[in-house]
Amino acid sequence: MQKHRASIPVRSWDSNFNGIAVVRIASEIPGSKEFNHAHRHDYHLFVLQESGISYTEIDFKKYLIDKPTILYQSPNQVHRALKVENISGFILTISNENLNADYLKLLQRNTPIEPLSLCSRTDLAIIQACFLLCRNLYDRKEDKLYHLQLKDSCNTLVALFMSQFLKQSKPAEKLSRFEIIQKAFSELLEQNFVHMKRPADYAAALNISVAYLNECVKNVTGFSVSHHIQQRIILEAKRLLYHSDKSVKEVAAELGYDDYPYFSRLFVKVAGITALTFRSKNHD
CATH class of the missing domain: 1.10.10.60 (Homeodomain-like)
Structure with a gap:
């Protein structure tokens, strides 16, 4: 039986979180036991699942992901991980303040966004390369322009995600x-x-x-x-x-x-x- 709370639990990074975090997933999502319990985030979550199997519940809808897939979860959505097996990939978490204003508007207009399988090897490769760049920059905390270069590279990654999602929708014109x-x-x-x-x-x-x-x-x-x-x-x-x-x-x-x-x-x-x-x- 779930221990009920006064409100929907919100997961936050620790006090050192500067509004952006980039994590490499290998076998198990960091803190995945906590993610088994339904929660919201106080940031935007972008996931690239490269391999493995995950079974996720988002706002009472369940998604089985067993192929290269990109996934976006907004701060409003309640979700939990039901099953994670041999998973590999990347996670980007980013706050409103660090998102490009145009990208934030696009996300708000299009949420909720369904998980999207990447059928094209070229599309998968460029998102992998961008995630790897962001992950490497995330570790270079001594760089003089650390936050600016991390913010710019992560917004490029967000743009790549949105480009893939928007391919599935009809152009505005x-x-x-x-x-x-x-x-x-x-x-x-x-x-x-x-x-x-x-x-x-x-x-x-x-x-x-x-x-x-x-x-x-x-x-x-x-x-x-x-x-x-x-x-x-x-x-x-x-x-x-x-x-x-x-x-x-x-x-x-x-x-x-x-x-x-x-x-x-x-x-x-x-x-x-x-x-x-x-x-x-x-x-x-």
């Missing part, structure tokens, strides 16, 4: 009007779901009618605006219920619901079970 609206709605939802719960709130922010917003979102995703709002709220509720000892009433209040019975009914509608039943199904 090829997006339809419906897709542009849906993407803008998704960005607003991620930033405001606690305070904005009505489709009308999002339509007003985008300067369009509720009917047109619904038409755009449903055309692209197959689901209504209300569906997406409710799904995002209940995802956050699941995170809090699963990884903290807050009561259902406290979770409801944290997510902006003063009407506790209404929140309880909403949870059942979206999750298919009561909030207490969900909590009792402990995976740890």
